[in-house]
Amino acid sequence: MTEQQNINYNRIAEAIAYIKNNFQKQPNLDEVAQKINLSPFHFQRLFSEWAGTSPKKFLQYTTIEYAKILLKENQATLFETAHETGLSGTGRLHDLFVNIEGMTPAEYKNGGKDLIINYSFSESPFGSIIVASTEKGICYMAFVEEKSNAFAILQSHFPKAHFKLNFDAIQQNALYIFTHDWSKLSQIKLHLKGTDFQLKVWQTLLKIPLGQLTTYGTIATKIENPNASRAVGTAIGSNPVAFLIPCHRVIQSTGIFGGYMWGNVRKTAIIGWEGTKAQANF
Structure with a gap:
């Protein structure tokens, strides 16, 4: 894994951890992007590339209710x-x-x-x-x-x-x-x-x-x-x-x-x- 790939993985992992710990609040795109110090646009693109879906849909898949x-x-x-x-x-x-x-x-x-x-x-x-x-x-x-x-x-x-x-x-x-x-x-x-x-x-x-x-x-x-x-x-x-x-x-x-x-x-x-x-x- 290159240094940049490692940085991206850690960012997405941090985002997933935040979503998992705060799913009951249903955090929006801006909130999660702010937590990992990225713009909403950059975060949306990076997350979609890595996970194959948008942060919003991913939240739906990974909540306890799902x-x-x-x-x-x-x-x-x-x-x-x-x-x-x-x-x-x-x-x-x-x-x-x-x-x-x-x-x-x-x-x-x-x-x-x-x-x-x-x-x-x-x-x-x-x-x-x-x-x-x-x-x-x-x-x-x-x-x-x-x-x-x-x-x-x-x-x-x-x-x-x-x-x-x-x-x-x-x-x-x-x-x-x-x-x-x-x-x-x-x-x-x-x-x-x-x-x-x-x-x-x-x-x-x-x-x-x-x-x-x-x-x-x-x-x-x-x-x-x-x-x-x-x-x-x-x-x-x-x-x-x-x-x-x-x-x-x-x-x-x-x-x-x-x-x-x-x-x-x-x-x-x-x-x-x-x-x-x-x-x-x-």
């Missing part, structure tokens, strides 16, 4: 309703993830011994990311602030693996998710390290359609363990693949967006960004 409406309208039939309305068909994000493979018990136990993991750093609409892959698929992806610390965290997930700084075709295909028409992408394969319970939760997350939100309790019901909401939350918090496994689409039953491993502002930004894509494709 979250509550989505939940109220779908609830137990979230996936079915989304399919019937065409949202999952137009975005078809979860359809790309046809193959999800957990590491063997031996691989899981020995910390990735003998695994060769390629990794690289790239840019996304939501900041810098680190992405890593084995010969079987994407094994790790995270938003990063500092590269050396990000690599250390990756190593901690696979302490005995062999790492190569290499941007391979598997990573490239996965990162197209940010910039290409999703209906034209190739299958994205995941090679994940987790317990059977975690893998089941992560696989269920892949079925949440673009532009839709769900709750921890709904996920627990979907995996046929309705009393496991807390365990589901823990598994979601252990998600090793940011964005591709959309844990950002899970919120509290009250409609509050809740926490996110890679920052609450980023979660809000992603939800709004996906909301605009879903609306455009509907």
Whole structure:
């Protein structure tokens, strides 16, 4: 990310944080622009370029009421309703993830011994990311602030693996998710390290359609363990693949967006960004 891109990202992130914290007041364009020291015209243009929609529409997508409406309208039939309305068909994000493979018990136990993991750093609409892959698929992806610390965290997930700084075709295909028409992408394969319970939760997350939100309790019901909401939350918090496994689409039953491993502002930004894509494709 260039210095100017970084400045722009930080400005938009600050604007999103302000909108999120003041949504009940419905701040207008001038108010938000003043908070980040830009003219309303410059702010409108910069925000629209970055988020793909106007600040006013983005505010609508990211308010708590928006979250509550989505939940109220779908609830137990979230996936079915989304399919019937065409949202999952137009975005078809979860359809790309046809193959999800957990590491063997031996691989899981020995910390990735003998695994060769390629990794690289790239840019996304939501900041810098680190992405890593084995010969079987994407094994790790995270938003990063500092590269050396990000690599250390990756190593901690696979302490005995062999790492190569290499941007391979598997990573490239996965990162197209940010910039290409999703209906034209190739299958994205995941090679994940987790317990059977975690893998089941992560696989269920892949079925949440673009532009839709769900709750921890709904996920627990979907995996046929309705009393496991807390365990589901823990598994979601252990998600090793940011964005591709959309844990950002899970919120509290009250409609509050809740926490996110890679920052609450980023979660809000992603939800709004996906909301605009879903609306455009509907």
